[in-house]
Amino acid sequence: MEKEGILIIDFGSQYVQLIARRIREHKVHSIVYPPTISIEKIKEINPCGIILSGGPSSVYDKDAPSIDKCILNLDVPILGICYGMQLLGKLLGGKIRKGGKREYGRTAVVINSKSSLLNGIPKKSITWMSHRDKVEILPKGFHSIAESANTKNAAFGDEKRKIYGVQFHPEVAHTEYGGIIISNFLVSICGAPKNWTMKSFINKKIDEIKAQVGDDEVILGLSGGVDSTVAAVLLHRAIGKKLHSVFIDNxxxxxxxxxxxKGLFTKNIQLDLKIVDAREKFLSQLKGVIDPEQKRKIIGRTFIEVFEETAKNMKNVSFLAQGTLYPDVIESQSFFGGPSHTIKSHHNVGGLPEKMGLKLVEPLRDLFKDEVRAVGRELGIARENTDRQPFPGPGLAVRILGEVKKEYLDILKEVDDRIVNIAKKHGIYYTTWQIFGVLLPVKSVGVMGDARTYENTIAIRAVTSLDGMTADWARIPYDVLAEMSNTIINEVEGVNRVVYDISSKPPSTIEWE
Structure with a gap:
């Protein structure tokens, strides 16, 4: 049986998605499971290597996460990172020192012994540390391969058993030679096959979809965003006319x-597309609503109601397709069950399968966002569709602060159109994560043609980011901002003032609501 890829066991690391992505950058497949994964499941997966992630716990905490010790006897190479290293040390008979001086941030590490893991990197380099506990006494058969000023065993290894641990985080960009360390583990130690490409994914996924769906038919809620667009094209290639898509105009x-x-999916792709005009229904439900969380819930509920009503008239449909991505899967199965606080509700079609009695087909659930875009390009979808910026599920409703009214929507649509067009004109659109306008609940005095005005204020929001988890405000040239401001004020009736948002995430969120 062919080895599958790298299994990552997640102990609640803030970097677990980054570990998975770094591995995939080397064209090696990676999957994430919680520490409760059984030995039987691991044998079924048949990984060529296992990585134990970091995490916030101490190995001596009550109810500290652990693994089945049988994993250590599978004759599969293992790399422990931070908490993962400490757990290896404890399970294999070493001694972990709890507490002591904390080591955090950029830290110099010196290689003190030859090893396959650290081969090809300088004797001294900078790594990223984030720990207090450390492996004080090594397990039998292990030797120290790197040290720092504060940590004698900054990395250890047993070359015979191919088990290694690093106290630092090779997956983060701050570790100078982290990419080489990961490559050494994947290629030299695990012999991992470099067969994770988007072309191979498409071919494999098409076969899987055909096998899963069989002679049944599938319904897909199509938003026009990147995820639903790629999912629709991939499903259409696999099952053709058995796919029925619904686009709800809210x-x-x-x-x-x-x-x-309509143009993309009926002319270019010739998809079976049903368009539902639900604009009045959504606006009536939002009348008088100001609270952003309530807006999101109303929009989500109304979407489900409209979708369910439409689906009732479609016969022979047994599957519901969703654009679930791998970060959603990881978060739902993580040791800590995802974030502990709800910052804002996310609008999606979650809950539909339970209500409608449909089986799920999720063609993108193995992919990260950048991989979805790459699949789209491989499928021949134009860049203007694959590289579209993220757009909130509740749409412009959360970019209108306060009550959502038709006149406000009309203003914001025109504003958004001009911001995007100018951003594309100056090459900014594809270099920013998001750029958009927000209609503020603020009116101010202005002068137009010697006449006094009292009109609306628009905030332009532009951020740079790699994954949307953190973001910095974009340093857009003043002349481009001036062009945006002048164009909006001169061409969009009802606006006489434009401001620019220079806050980052955190502490702010990207969207205002």
């Missing part, structure tokens, strides 16, 4: 979005 979308989606 009135909260970008300018001409309905026409764009």
């Amino acid at each position: 009135g909260l979308l970008r300018k001409n979005e309905r026409e764009r989606v």
Whole structure:
């Protein structure tokens, strides 16, 4: 049986998605499971290597996460990172020193012994540390391969058993030679096959979809965003006319979005597409609502109601397709069960399968966002569709602070259209994570043509980011901002003032609501 890839066991690390992504950058497949994974499941997966992630616990904490010790006897190479290293040390008979001086941030590490893991990197380099506990006495058969000023055993290894541990985080960019360390583990130690490409994914996924769906039919809620677009094209390639897509126009979308989606999926791709005009229904439900969390819940509930009503008239449909991505899967099965606080509800079609009695097909659930874009390009989808910026599920409703009214939506659609067009004109659109306008509940005095005005204020929001988890405000040239401001004020009736948001995430979020 062919080895599958790298299994990552997650102990609640803030970097677990980054570990998975770094491995995939080397064209090696990676999957994440919680520490409760059984030995039988691991044998079924048949990984060529296992990585134990970091985590916030101490190995001596009550109820500290651990693994089945049988994993250590599978004759599979293992790399422990931070908490993962400490856990290896404890399970294999070493001694872990609890507490002591904390080591955090950029830390110099010196290689003190030859090893396959650290081969090819300088004797001294900078790594990223984040720990207090450390392996004080090594398990039998292990030797120290690197040290820092504060940690005698900054890395250890048993070359015979191919088990290694590093106290630092090779997956983060701050570790100078982290990429080489990961490559050494994947290639030299594990012999991992470099067969994770988007072309191979597409071919494999098409076969899986055909086998899963069989002679049944599938319904997909199509938003026009990157995920649903790629999912639709991939499903269509696999099952053709057995895919039925529904596009719900809730009135909260970008300018001409309905026409764009209709043109793309009925002319270019020739998809079976049903367009539902639900603008009045959504606006009536949002009347008088100001609280952003309530807006999101109303929009999500109304979407489900409209989708369910539409699906009732479709016969022979047994599957519901969703654009679930791998970060959602990781978060749902992580040791700590995802974030402990709800910052804002996410609008999606979650809950539909339970309500409708449909089976799920999720063609993108193995992919990260950048991989979804790459699959789209491999499928021949134009860049203007694959590289579209993220758009909130509740649409423009959360970019209008306060009550959502048709006149406000009309203003914001025109504003958004001009911001995006100018951003594309100056090459900014594809270099920023998001750039958009927000209609503020603020009116101010202005002068136009010697006449006094009292009109609305628009905030332009532009951020740079790798994954949306953190973001910095974009340093857009002043002349481009000036062009945006002048164009909006001169061409969009109802706006006489434009401001620029220079806050980062955290402490702010990317969207205002």
